[in-house]
Amino acid sequence: MALFSRRKKSGDDAVTPASDAPVEAAASDQAQPTETVEPPVAAPSIGISVQAFRGMGAEAGPAVTLPDADEKPSPAAPVQAPPAAAAPANEAREITSPKLPFAPGLPPEQTESVPGMKDNVLLREALQQVEKGATNEELLGVMRQALQGHLYIRVNGDARAQISEGKPLAVAVVRDDERQFMLAFSSAAAVRDSVKLEADPAATSAVAQPSTSVMQQVVQGDFAGLIIDNASAPHRVVFPTELLQKTLEQADTEMVVKAIVAAPREQDSASKVGEALTRTRMWVAVNGGNDDGQVGIAEAQTTDGKRFLQLFSHPLEVIALGRGDRPLPFEPEQLAKVLAGHPEMAGVVVDPAGPTMIVERDALAPVVELATAADTTAEAAPEG
Incomplete structure (x- = not known):
């Protein structure tokens, strides 16, 4: 097994390579x-404040609704429309700034x-x-x-x-x-x-x-x-x-969706995300509220007017956008209900702070089927 070699260190050669042998x-x-x-x-002392990370996401919250088509959605990271009809539907769009806490749209x-x-x-x-x-x-x-x-x-x-x-x-x-x-x-x-x-x-x-x-x-x-x-x-x-x-x-232990979005793009990347969303809890960004206790879910729009629900793999992804939105857990059944009830929704955009991926509606068919299955079960249930 390739191991590091021993060597003595002086003040002048503290960063001199000990060996060219790789660590295995x-x-x-x-x-x-x-x-x-x-x-x-010598260890550095902890030099960060955890205050900014407290309250990263609620475990429960009020009902959430999407804005009507003629309403202005919540602020969102800009999403560019595909440059041409032939562009892959799952191609990630660059966000405006790669400076931390943001990252480029493409991994x-x-x-x-x-x-x-x-x-x-x-x-x-x-x-x-x-x-x-x-x-x-x-x-x-x-x-x-x-x-x-x-x-x-x-x-x-x-x-x-x-x-x-x-x-x-x-x-x-x-x-x-x-x-x-x-x-x-x-x-x-x-x-x-x-x-x-x-x-x-x-x-x-x-x-x-x-x-x-x-x-x-x-x-x-x-x-x-x-x-x-x-x-x-x-x-x-x-x-x-x-x-x-x-x-x-508040993390998915295996970070399934995040792993797909952070990996180099493949032809079936969007389909993999769509399948993973049938069994993975995600998060949405909410802000404000109505008298009935409902709040709106943040969404994004492409330059050609398509509407995409914003989904987040972890509450930190919401906080990173710096919009003051509150992360709210979103189960697969909730996502299915939103997509089924809003056929005008073109799809979802996952982790807008980057790396990000637009997943269009056709790749989300397995999620929509959850709502259909739930309706069928409800209709078949005996009364009383």
């Missing part, structure tokens, strides 16, 4: 967290900073925009991208051997007095940069795990938080456990 990924299905680690480098191309080990490109690019004294909005943008894909964990010793022997992984952490922080990385290159800072690095490997799984390990373990790309200052972040726990409480 091990299968992660059997990975377990452990607190047995050696402290690498970036997949890269491997170490051959054979895929980077979490969206997270890596978000971290590149982070500087010292990052704002809550910027950190929110990093957290959004951290929810999708995978993270690498540094392991002291041979990760593959530890997994095969059924042992907990000896993951690397940073200690700060009585606190300890789990380390995670957006790429294998970021892992290698972290090892270079060791005064006497042990043989080190890396394992890739789903991002939400890594966050869950932090929440369930004796950790004060999670440091991502610790050797990449100022392009690193520290997320406290409290924030991770709140984020996970």
Whole structure:
């Protein structure tokens, strides 16, 4: 297994490559967290406020309605119409600004900073925009991208051997007095940069795990938080456990829809989203309210007048738009009812803050069928 070599570190060669040997990924299905680690480098203190992330979404709320066709919808991120009739219906449209907390509409191309080990490109690019004294909005943008894909964990010793022997992984952490922080990385290159800072690095490997799984390990373990790309200052972040726990409480564990939208576009990407929406809770953005307690759902319009319901994979996606909207959970049955009751609705736009995807009505047929099935069941139910 390819491991990092040992070398002594001086003040002049702290960032000199320890070895050209790549860090090798091990299968992660059997990975377990452990607190047995050696402290690498001095830990940064948590420098973010979690206040901006509180109240990310209600678990219940009032009834929601769509505005009539002649009413002005709630403010929305601009969506460009297809440039030509031949353009793919599922082609994502660029949002106005890629600056954090926003991201480009189309996902970036997949890269491997170490051959054979895929980077979490969206997270890596978000971290590149982070500087010292990052704002809550910027950190929110990093957290959004951290929810999708995978993270690498540094392991002291041979990760593959530890997994095969059924042992907990000896993951690397940073200690700060009585606190300890789990380390995670957006790429294998970021892992290698972290090892270079060791005064006497042990043989080190890396394992890739789903991002939400890594966050869950932090929440369930004796950790004060999670440091991502610790050797990449100022392009690193520290997320406290409290924030991770709140984020996970309102997340789809597998982030099914977000994963499809964040992946390179394929011919059936829109159909995959449509199918996933039949079993995945999403979120809508609501603002204001009427005397009867109903509120309107935010939607977007293309330049040719088509109306699209805005859907969000996580409450943070709503907050990132900065419109003051409130995230409200939206079950598949609710989405089906809205689509069935508003045939003029052209489809949905998922995660407008980017990466985003327009899913037109034909790809949402499985969702609409939920409403038809519900009506049939209601009609067949005996009275009384």
